[in-house]
Amino acid sequence: MKKKVIIGLSGGVDSSVAAYLLLKDGYDVEAVFMRNWDSATNQDLKGNPTTFDEMCEQEKDYQDALEVAHKLGIKLHKVDFIDDYWDRVFSYFLSEYKKNRTPNPDVLCNNEIKFKAFVDYAQKFNPDYIAMGHYAQVDLTKDYPMLLRAFDHNKDQTYFLSQLKEEQLKKVIFPIGHLDKKEVRKIALEQGLATATKKDSTGICFIGERHFNAFLSNYLPAQPGQMKRLDGTYVKDHRGLMNYTIGQRKGLGIGGSKEEIGAWYVVGKDLKTNTLYVEPDFNHPHLFSDEALITDVIWRGPKFDGQMTAKFRYRQKDNDVTIQWVDDETIRVFYPQKVRAITPGQVCAFYQNEVCLGSGFIQEAYMDKKLRQYS
Numbered sequence: 001m002k003k004k005v006i007i008g009l010s011g012g013v014d015s016s017v018a019a020y021l022l023l024k025d026g027y028d029v030e031a032v033f034m035r036n037w038d039s040a041t042n043q044d045l046k047g048n049p050t051t052f053d054e055m056c057e058q059e060k061d062y063q064d065a066l067e068v069a070h071k072l073g074i075k076l077h078k079v080d081f082i083d084d085y086w087d088r089v090f091s092y093f094l095s096e097y098k099k100n101r102t103p104n105p106d107v108l109c110n111n112e113i114k115f116k117a118f119v120d121y122a123q124k125f126n127p128d129y130i131a132m133g134h135y136a137q138v139d140l141t142k143d144y145p146m147l148l149r150a151f152d153h154n155k156d157q158t159y160f161l162s163q164l165k166e167e168q169l170k171k172v173i174f175p176i177g178h179l180d181k182k183e184v185r186k187i188a189l190e191q192g193l194a195t196a197t198k199k200d201s202t203g204i205c206f207i208g209e210r211h212f213n214a215f216l217s218n219y220l221p222a223q224p225g226q227m228k229r230l231d232g233t234y235v236k237d238h239r240g241l242m243n244y245t246i247g248q249r250k251g252l253g254i255g256g257s258k259e260e261i262g263a264w265y266v267v268g269k270d271l272k273t274n275t276l277y278v279e280p281d282f283n284h285p286h287l288f289s290d291e292a293l294i295t296d297v298i299w300r301g302p303k304f305d306g307q308m309t310a311k312f313r314y315r316q317k318d319n320d321v322t323i324q325w326v327d328d329e330t331i332r333v334f335y336p337q338k339v340r341a342i343t344p345g346q347v348c349a350f351y352q353n354e355v356c357l358g359s360g361f362i363q364e365a366y367m368d369k370k371l372r373q374y375s
């Protein structure tokens with residue numbers, strides 16, 4: 001009897017090729033397309049329609065997914081997780097922004113939607129496995145499911161999957177995790193899949209990158225304040241602290257000449273006085289820390305203190321770190337070489353060589369044992 005797999009088909013090239021590879025490997029495959037954001041009822045807090053309906057291309061994606069499913073001869077089911085997404089991902093996203101932290105909704109989307117709501121829904125088809133087109137690998141042959149980096153390190157998505165618990169990974173297949181993106185596109189072209197040349201999706205689905213601040217202002221009222229240098233010199237007004245992230249250069253509207261000389265960077269936020277601190281120095285000492293507190297840690301396999309590597313944000317190179325467990329869900333992480341712009345609210349993912357051991361959320365960063373001021 002063929003093993004049954006339910007795959008998340010997004011209308012992108014990666015999951016299209018993943019579905020094809022599963023069929024090639026002899027699985028009985030059915031696909032599910034999910035809608036997480038209702039662009040038709042995009043509303044702000046007062047119930048007024050927002051102006052971002054055009055940003056969500058979900059309907060087009062669904063048509064692409066249908067075309068791929070048709071070509072591969074597999075069934076495609078459609079399901080809405082709009083309420084779950086709102087309750088479990090978007091409200092967290094807003095509440096983090098309210099606290100002036102910089103959340104990562106993609107991590108939560110994996111935990112709460114793709115590997116929870118989706119998996120629960122898929123149970124009605126009695127699957128042996130769940131598959132996704134993520135760039136990651138899972139080793140199910142060990143005592144516990146191990147999450148491994150993708151073969152294509154440049155596309156690796158383990159950072160976003162790092163909060164998955166062992167039981168969430170137990171029956172998961174990532175069919176393209178051992179391929180690089182070029183090969184994936186090549187297979188898609190060879191198989192004549194409609195998504196073969198489709199652009200990769202970027203940014204957060206419900207926003208898109210361009211109108212981020214304007215999008216946010218639909219949900220959270222802006223609270224303008226003053227932009228100052230650390231010595232207290234007034235620079236100009238800011239649009240609201242939540243629109244800025246530590247280390248950010250773009251969008252300040254000061255300096256920022258093309259040659260990078262004279263560019264200004266966010267070096268701190270003071271919530272009490274609603275002040276944004278900026279300095280014209282990419283490597284300003286105020287941006288650096290050598291220790292951080294990580295909470296709500298999810299860990300796979302045995303817990304241990306010691307050396308490993310960590311990423312404090314997606315696409316960052318691995319940093320050498322030493323960790324010390326404080327309690328079952330809290331870690332202190334040390335990096336005497338110092339790291340720039342560690343941002344509260346972001347995920348810190350831990351690695352030992354190719355294995356992603358787990359991750360948690362950055363609460364605070366310290367320098368020389370002192371809490372980083374205005375972080």
Ligand SMILES: Nc1ncnc2c1ncn2[C@@H]1O[C@H](COP(=O)(O)OP(=O)(O)OP(=O)(O)O)[C@@H](O)[C@H]1O
Binds near residue numbers: 014114132
């Ligand atoms: N709307 C959706 N419906 C079903 N599955 C989805 C959907 N969005 C994402 N997924 C699943 O999650 C995987 C990773 O999603 P991500 O948003 O990172 O897309 P991606 O890497 O651009 O992949 P793709 O090219 O397949 O869109 C997808 O490959 C797919 O398996």
